[in-house]
Amino acid sequence: MELKVFRDTLSTMASLCETKAELPIETEILIPDYLPQVFKIVKCFVYLVTLQKQITAGRLTVEGYLRCVVYYQAEEDQSLCQTEQKIPFTRAMDLPESNYQGYTAQVSGEVEYLNCRAVNQRRVDVRGAYALSALVTAQSDQEIITALADCGVEQKMLPVTGVKSVANLDKLMTAEEELTLPSQPQAILDISGVGQVEEIKMISGKAVIKGKIKVELTYRSQPGYRLEGAAKDVPFNQIIDLDGVPDDGVCFAEVEMVGCTMMATAGQEAGNTLTVTAILHLRVYRPVECYVVGDAFSTQYKADVTYKTVNAEQLQEQLDKTVEADVAGALPDENAEIIGCFVSLHPLEWGQAEGGLTLGGRASAHVLCMNSLGEIDCYDKAFEYSLPGVYPGTAEQYRFECWPGVTAVNTQKNGMDMTAQVNIRVRGLLFRRIKETIVDSVTCDEALEVGEPDVALRIYYAAAGENVFDIAKFYHVSPAAMMKLNHLEDLELGAGARLLVPMTV
Template sequence: MELNLTHHPICINETVYDGVLEQSVELDYMLPDYYPGIFKVLKCKMTPKLHAQRVNGNKLILEGVALAHLLYLSEGDNTLHMLTQKLPFSKTTELKVSCENPILSVRSKPGFVNCRVVNPRRLDLRGAVSYDVQVLEQRDEDVISDAEGNGVQLRKRSFSVCGKRKTASKQFTLREELAVAADKPAPETILSARSAVSIGDFKIIANKVVLKGELILHTLYADADGVPHQMEHSVPVSQIIDMPGVDEEDTCVIRTDVIAAELEPMQTDTGSILNMEMTVCAECEAFRNETVQLADDAYSTSFETESVMKTMKAEHLIACINQTGLVQSSIALSEGEAEEIYDILCDAVSVNPRFTDGYLMLCGDISAFILIRNNEGMPQVVERTFPFEIRTEYQEEDAGNMIADVCAAVLSSQYTLSGGRVDIKAEIKLSGSIRSTLRLNAVTDLTLDTQRPKERAHAAITIYFADKGEAVWEIAKRYGTAVSAILEENSLDSEILPERAMLLVPLTD
């Protein structure tokens, strides 16, 4: 009888690149005439914004803009001013193999910047942007899931494994005329703007993902007298992202980032407004578990058999995280250091997953940029870092083989000044996936030597004394019979013997 083998593909993620990419940026800048000269630099910060990421064959290409923000005091009147410059960058690196179906994970790291004031109208900036990058190549590995003919026996195992991930991204622009509250003075200049998109709900339909949420904008501006003021705005977000192959059975991770922001104060007949234009990048990654059956051992009751075995690593999706969390901290300032707080901006600078008491905890640090008026009446910047810990909704007892690929971003922050301490509350959005790794041993090919028939016992039934915990499969393989025959002959319910027993091992064709 002809041997018929049935194969089934299993998605394997091969790590093609896992490392840190760094790109230096430089700027020699002369202030335009409409900017006042620099008396003192309060803060210089470099923020990378990734506009494009792609794999072309064996090359990984990152393209973006490094935003250099310089907060300084002007000559003469010591008023606050913000200077922002865009420094384009491009980074290309070679991968060890050419990719056909890659998955990219690119996470920005805190970079560095050095600012040297050559003279009141000239700046020399030197810095670098860094990214944690992982490139996975998704490929199918065919394993034997069933066989028929020539007395072939398979030891089958069932596993829930994650299939090929689907990814899609979309860049879109939000434009709004934002009203300045009537009790606020008119903005003269923008000192800083923090924006983030919070996706409150998303829905998966055939080949599309529908997103709904809001853009949260926090603006610090100076009025005509140079006095800082704050504003808060919320802009609705509704987008449809095309994602071929996705449907209701998939689970998605949604990540968003504001990659470009423009704010311009204007006066109208009805009052002051801010002309806002924000470019947002939304990324969707879809996962789906499927149950696969594979054989991890094989033999024939009729012929000598040669099996090709392969060990492979697959993944199982535990959960997708799209949630927010609130963190709090109390920061001490020097005695009498702050007469007033103009603003506080918070950034999540690191995120490390940890499993504690069966729960996934996301731990990290938040950097707080505190702009104050000191006891001498001068603007001053105080920087502090405080830890945070957020418990997710996922619970797991055995976390030894877990992968938590989760990133955090600050949506908003609030503060109160009391005595010499600042109490900060920050809302953080968490997005990512939790997966487990499975080490699979599978039969990928099977060959029968029809010239070497299996030696068979002369007796129709063999008596075998089995030990507790012994596997019926090993007994059947040793005697060249079928597992089902031993189970039926001995009225066994389990393939693992619960105690010592005398078994009747029948001979099968």
């Protein structure tokens, strides 16, 4: 009699590798004639904007630009000014040999070091390095045994659940909205924004995504360092083709603002048009579930069973969490006047907590102050934050794809001390990777010897938590026969028991 083995393929996402590269920051920024001359460099920021990620011939190619923003104090009237420049890059990173079908590449990074100086009153030199990091995951097809038959084989079925990526899109989009201010700004210092997806609909192979981008504008309307603020919601509506996406797919979308311009509207006093550039991140996953043979033996033959480990990835949680972080510290100048605060976020990372892991990150508050000498300084205050929730296990069991953003910053001064409340919102996807040991192959060649024919039953004293299948495997008897003989309904024993073991099938 020949053992029948039924096989299938399980397709899941599995983490492959993390690769790093360094981007040089080398640029000269020329101050236009319509901006005041440089008296003092106050602060320089570098932001990463990723436009395209592609894997070909075993290499990940990342295209985008570094947005270099320089704040400086003007020579004539103490005005706070801003200028910026884009540094385009294309970086190829080698990957291990593998099948990168249905891959996901998460790209992030942070500044390693940065030097910014004024060469003269009209030229700023910026030198430094940016650490680029990419985590690549890909869809893998794993062969599994779904059933065995004949040769007196007994099998323990094991459910394997996970998710399969069916759509992974990053689309550049623009949206416009009118903004009216009390008076036209003399200088715009910062335009930041946080996206908010309000509705996702899957209709006839298309995804309809609606929402808004909450834009925060920091500007000054007069010479000097006094800053003003304005806020505006910029709505968006995107329709994306998703051919072949099943109706039971889990759909997630997030909008990441990467740039914004403001132009005066012709014929409207103090009227302006905001044009927002953002990246729409769309992820669609399909639940995957199948039963595989987790263990096997034969009641008639000596079975040679080999095992292997398969990986599956489950969607643990769709994250949408907000945390308020408190920042405090003494200012070097007790007579300094706080005029503004910017917050930069580093990539998210895992932290240890009682009972497991917390998701959070490092950040820096950059407090702009006018000191007692009439000069603008920037005081950097590093801090950490953790999102609510504790996750069991180790960091190697999880993968996240998240987009953090600052939704509010409030600063105040009390004597020489500065305090700030920073609201940080994190939206994204959290996955948990699981490993299951299953049967890889089974062969049945040599027949079992018949032992002790005069013994019809044995008594086995089982402990709580033991499995009837494992006991039956030890004695080469049918688990179903043991269940029937002992009037059991579940293979897993909830309490200790004395079991009768039939010696014949």
